[in-house]
Structure formats: structure tokens, C-alpha cells
């Protein structure tokens with residue numbers, strides 16, 4: 001049976017979709033939250049209005065995952081702590097990261113953290129363009145499932161495909177996780193220019209040059225260009241940079257508008273920008289938009305200053 005750890009918006013949406021294939025266990029960190037969901041058959045805290053099918057079992061406390069795959073829908077900067085606490089109960093099975101980002105403390109992506117904490121598990125990642133609510137409402141969605149072990153990847157692709165969730169497969173975990181991590185940084189930049197009233201043309205330029213920058217780092221780290229051009233990279237960039245359903249984009253909007261943003265909302269791109277900039281600087285890789293976003297989220301530059309910085313760079317070939 002599939003277990004999903006993390007009863008946030010994404011973990012809950014995946015549980016609702018996977019419940020079409022068979023029973024699912026959804027583990028919540030907070031016992032009160034699990035009890036609330038058992039009583040109401042909804043996740044009012046994170047995915048209000050969506051009914052939880054009866055074949056989703058809601059648990060909390062010790063992780064009594066069966067021996068099937070376990071999906072980890074835990075925010076990136078919390079994944080290491082979660083694995084330190086519960087990794088021992090998750091050995092010898094496929095562990096599928098369902099988060100997007102780079103860990104600030106270690107510079108690792110989700111599969112790197114899994115490999116380090118659970119060496120007997122097989123790490124995989126599920127990523128690509130999808131809003132939790134769309135998946136939960138049964139709207140059509142296509143994602144990338146990346147697993148370096150081809151056999152496990154094929155088994156996961158088949159087990160995690162549902163009537164509304166179509167999975168494409170790759171062995172390129174590096175490309176898949178970098179695509180999902182880096183597009184959030186560019187989405188913050190896009191939100192900021194739209195929020196500051198700098199126009200759609202500026203957003204298109206940021207998306208395009210952002211994609212070039214994503215590819216530059218990803219290739220240097222061994223990713224396949226095709227992965228970045230697919231759902232995990234270009235697909236998710238297109239979704240996240242253009243929709244105010246995205247929290248990263250909305251966070252950028254608030255920076256551009258100079259308004260407050262609820263700090264409890266999960267915005268993966270802020271910490272990831274810092275982590276990526278440190279890595280890129282050490283590798284001497286030019287990532288000007290990530291540089292600008294890091295300065296914006298650190299409060300070191302205003303949007304107009306960040307844009308001036310990008311526009312005044314030396315002219316170059318495309």
C-alpha cells in the first residue's frame with residue numbers, strides 16, 4: 001500500500017488522486033490535524049472543500065508504513081529533519097520526494113538527502129507542473145517521475161499513474177529535481193516584475209533568460225537538457241511564472257507591490273535562491289536572475305534596482 005508523509009496541500013491532493021487506484025495511508029505530523037481530517041473527511045487547513053475518499057487512512061505519530069512506496073510531501077527545508085526523525089522506519093523501499101528545492105544547510109536536493117539519510121531506500125522524485133487543487137479536483141495533469149534505478153522507476157510510474165495524473169519517466173533525477181527547484185526562483189522574479197508594474201514583456205524576458213540560467217547550472221551538475229526542456233523544467237516554469245495560484249509567484253507579487261506576505265505560507269524559492277547562489281558562485285556559474293532574487297528576498301535591493309542591475313550587464317550573444 002502507498003503511504004504519503006505530509007498532509008499539506010500536495011500530499012493530500014496526491015492521496016485523493018491515488019485513492020482512485022486503491023487504499024492509501026496519509027500521515028500527518030500533527031495528531032490534532034489527523035483527528036480533524038478523520039472526523040470531517042476534509043483537510044480544511046490546507047485543501048478546503050475537497051472530500052477525502054473513505055479508502056484514505058489518516059494517521060499520525062509513529063510511522064507504520066507498510067513495505068510499499070512512500071511519498072514524502074514535506075517542504076524542502078524540513079525534509080532533512082523529517083528523515084532524521086523517521087528515516088529508520090522507511091528503509092528498503094522506494095522513497096519518492098514530492099518537494100521542490102535545494103536544502104540550504106547541505107546544498108543537496110531531495111534525492112540527495114534521501115540517499116544520505118536512508119541508504120537502503122531507493123530515492124525517486126515526482127515533480128512537474130501541477131497545482132494541488134487541480135490534482136485533487138481530478139483535472140488532467142502530467143508530471144515527471146525520476147528514479148535512477150530504471151526498474152523501480154517503471155514500477156513507480158505505473159503505481160502512481162491515476163486516471164487524471166499521467167506520469168512520464170526518466171532516470172535523470174538531477175535534471176528533474178533542479179528543474180523543480182530553479183523554476184520557483186524565476187517565478188519569484190516574475191511575480192516581482194508584474195507586482196511592480198514592469199509589464200508582460202519583462203516577464204517573458206525573465207522566463208526565457210531564467211530558463212537559460214536554469215540550464216546552465218543543471219548541465220554543469222550533470223543533468224540532461226531534455227529533462228529541463230520537459231515537464232520538470234520548462235513545463236513547471238511556464239505554469240508557476242504565469243499563475244497567481246502559485247505561492248512563489250504571489251510572494252514575488254508582494255515584493256513588487258511592497259505588501260506583506262504571510263510567513264507561514266510555503267514558498268520554496270526563497271531559501272532555494274540562497275542555496276543555489278552559493279553553489280553557482282562556488283562553481284563560477286553566472287546566474288544573474290538568481291542573484292537578483294536572492295538580493296530581493298534578503299531585502300538588499302528594490303525591484304527597480306534589481307531590474308537596473310540585470311539591464312546594465314554587458315551585452316552578449318544569446
Ligand SMILES: NC(=O)C1=CN([C@@H]2O[C@H](COP(=O)(O)OP(=O)(O)OC[C@H]3O[C@@H](n4cnc5c(N)ncnc54)[C@H](O)[C@@H]3O)[C@@H](O)[C@H]2O)C=CC1
Nearest residue numbers: 007008009010011029075078082098099100130131132266
Ligand atoms: N501545493 C502545490 O500545488 C504543490 C506543492 N508541491 C511541493 O510540495 C511540497 C509541500 O508543499 P505543500 O504540500 O503545498 O505545502 P503545505 O504548506 O500545504 O504543507 C506542508 C505540510 O508539511 C508539513 N510539515 C512541515 N514541517 C514538517 C516536518 N518537519 N515534518 C513533517 N511534516 C512537516 C506541514 O504540517 C504541512 O502539512 C513543496 O516542496 C512544494 O513545492 C509540488 C507541486 C504542487
Ligand SMILES: O=C(CO)COP(=O)(O)O
Nearest residue numbers: 128129130131246247248
Ligand atoms: O510547484 C507548483 C506547481 O507545479 C506549486 O507552486 P507553488 O509552490 O509556487 O505554489
